[in-house]
Amino acid sequence: MSLVTITQAAQVSGVSAKMIRYYESIGLIAAPARGENRYRHYDETALHELAFIRRARDLGFGFEDIRQLLGLWRDRQRSSAEVKAIALRHVAALEQKAAALTAMSQTLKHLAERCHGDERPDCPILEALDQPGPPAHAW
Amino acid sequence: MSLVTITQAAQVSGVSAKMIRYYESIGLIAAPARGENRYRHYDETALHELAFIRRARDLGFGFEDIRQLLGLWRDRQRSSAEVKAIALRHVAALEQKAAALTAMSQTLKHLAERCHGDERPDCPILEALDQPGPPAHAW
DNA sequence: GCTTGACCTTCCCATGATGGGAACCCCACA
DNA sequence: TGTGGGGTTCCCATCATGGGAAGGTCAAGC
The missing domain is CATH 1.20.5 (Single alpha-helices involved in coiled-coils or other helix-helix interfaces)
Incomplete structure (x- = not known):
């Protein structure tokens, strides 16, 4: 399980670092773990979710829809x-x-x-x- | 030449009073004359311009375009x-x-x-x- | 004359999604 | 130890619009 910084997460997910922080601030994604230097680091699951959000945005979904879609996505029993x-x-x-x-x-x-x-x-x-x-x- | 208050101007032009003040603040329309009580009053020309803007907005024009269209509209020699x-x-x-x-x-x-x-x-x-x-x- | 309600004024805040930038902290490398 | 390239938070801007507070003003009815 590799942990990456916000810029790396931005590169692999296609979501800008600015937007990643914003998504966190509005509760769209969970706050990631922090290092001792308070740097955020993201795991595979978080990267996966960011890419999911990116593609949902490309389809024009708003944040409320994305919030629900993420919930359903996480629920295997949906x-x-x-x-x-x-x-x-x-x-x-x-x-x-x-x-x-x-x-x-x-x-x-x-x-x-x-x-x-x-x-x-x-x-x-x-x-x-x-x-x-x-x-x-x-x- | 009848002078009307901002609410009346809003009714006849179809632009909300809030937006009329905003258009004035960004210089899209000229600041109208004021009464002794500092109330704005609008003349026929101003009402005409507001209706013009309203229709341009209905066609999806942004403010920069509307600014130019208004200029051309006022210019009989355009x-x-x-x-x-x-x-x-x-x-x-x-x-x-x-x-x-x-x-x-x-x-x-x-x-x-x-x-x-x-x-x-x-x-x-x-x-x-x-x-x-x-x-x-x-x- | 006084109350009441409707109107006017300015100012601040919010939306949705995003970018820009300042001020400051932190780390690695030469 | 300096330097460059991260990271962090916070504020501001977009585009067009609405909501609301706080306070001044007017007109009508009593």
Whole structure:
């Protein structure tokens, strides 16, 4: 069981040292053992958890979800139903955000297409911002 | 020229009073005239600008973009090319963010489909978080 | 005139996730 | 023994927004 410093833990887990300390401060991970010099050192399990968190973050999970996923991950007796529920809830949230962004970009794209983009001041984009025009999906 | 208080300005513009003060503090809008009681009062032009900002925010523009758009909007001699450039840059940013979210939700959706979601502990979702699996687009 | 309630003011704090940097301590190596 | 590269804590910044406290002000009803 090799013990590593925070910078080494950061390198192997892909989580910055800054974030590792932060995760500890909000109780997402347990406080690791300290040396006599008060340096943190991390064991295999801790490194594993950090990598887990890293991948969950890459999938856009927030800390509350990650907290629950970590709990389920540690529990060998867990039911996969809970994991699936968290994942599907998150999928719905991601899809909603993506749809909102897409709607914005579509609206703006259509406006930009109708904008000459030359020396003339006329511009449907500014006109749309100017007047309380119809909702976005009307374009 | 009717002058209104901040709460009335909030109601007609759709921007909260809190945000109106904030926009003023960061110099996004000019400081309005004050009454003897130091109450802010807003004229037609100010209300118009607030509504403009509101709609720009609805399209996802950040404050720096809005600052520039407001400048172009006030300038009757502006060229539409600058407006279009800002808009298209923003469209690209929105599309990129939307694509990132969609990629996450796709990955997670596929994993969830392969998860029984019953009493059994086996779960591809946790397995994916557990091991440094292939990148998301491999699913 | 006085109370009451609704409004205004400024100031501080919080979010979520992350980075930057200061000030200070510690260790290994030449 | 100096130097460089760790480690530690603490504060501040982001982006846009909301909550709330403490205190001043106004208008309406009695």
